[in-house]
Amino acid sequence: MSESLSQRIEQLGLRLPAPSQPIANYVSHVVSRNQLFISGQIPMLDGKPAFIGRLGEAISEAEGIDAAELAALGLLAQLSDALGDDLSKLVRIIRLGVFIAADPEFQRQGVVANGASNLLVNALGDKGRHVRTAVGVSSLPSGVAVELDAIFELKP
Numbered sequence: 001m002s003e004s005l006s007q008r009i010e011q012l013g014l015r016l017p018a019p020s021q022p023i024a025n026y027v028s029h030v031v032s033r034n035q036l037f038i039s040g041q042i043p044m045l046d047g048k049p050a051f052i053g054r055l056g057e058a059i060s061e062a063e064g065i066d067a068a069e070l071a072a073l074g075l076l077a078q079l080s081d082a083l084g085d086d087l088s089k090l091v092r093i094i095r096l097g098v099f100i101a102a103d104p105e106f107q108r109q110g111v112v113a114n115g116a117s118n119l120l121v122n123a124l125g126d127k128g129r130h131v132r133t134a135v136g137v138s139s140l141p142s143g144v145a146v147e148l149d150a151i152f153e154l155k156p
Contacts, residue, residue: 002086005076008123019081020044020074029082035094036152038078042144043070049142056103059145061111067146068098068115075116075148076123083154091153093120093130099147102136109134116148 006016020041022028029038043050043066051067053059059067083089098113100106113134120128130150140147 002088004085005080005083005087005123006085008087009073009076012119012122014073016077016080017044017073019077029078031082031154034091034154034156036079036082036154038075038082038150038152040099040141040147040149041071041074041078042141042147043067044074045070049144051145052143053145054101054103054106054139055108055112055136055145056106059101061108064100064112064145065115067144068100068112068148069119071146071148072116072119075150076120079152087124087127089155090124090127091155092127093124094151094153096120096130096132097149098132098134099137099140100134101138101140101143101145104136106136109136112146116146 009016026039051059051063055064098116100109100112
């Protein structure tokens with residue numbers, strides 16, 4: 001019997017959004033051998049970019065954490081789509097990339113990235129533990145505060 005990712009998310013009191021569609025000449029995800037690569041996911045609310053601005057300016061640290069969590073839900077929506085909502089196909093998250101639009105003086109990228117990391121571990125348990133990069137950047141698509149990408153390991 002397979003385990004549903006969407007049901008796991010609902011147990012956390014959350015809901016997976018519909019997986020976002022590419023807005024340019026790329027695809028949302030690619031499977032290569034036993035790895036799944038998911039394109040950058042931004043925080044979306046009701047189909048629109050959310051948390052517009054940069055950390056240390058228009059966006060507070062707490063809002064940045066919320067933005068990272070919302071982007072992680074988008075990442076999980078892509079994962080669910082790629083796996084047919086069947087978590088038994090997932091071995092683990094390998095790597096999470098977190099990009100944070102921030103004022104040059106902002107130095108708490110890791111704290112903001114924890115919004116995504118914590119959600120992924122809460123949703124996936126040990127399969128959600130990952131290596132991570134959290135970097136500050138000057139801007140992101142649609143002016144959002146956070147963007148995530150990830151690599152997952154799948155069962156052969």
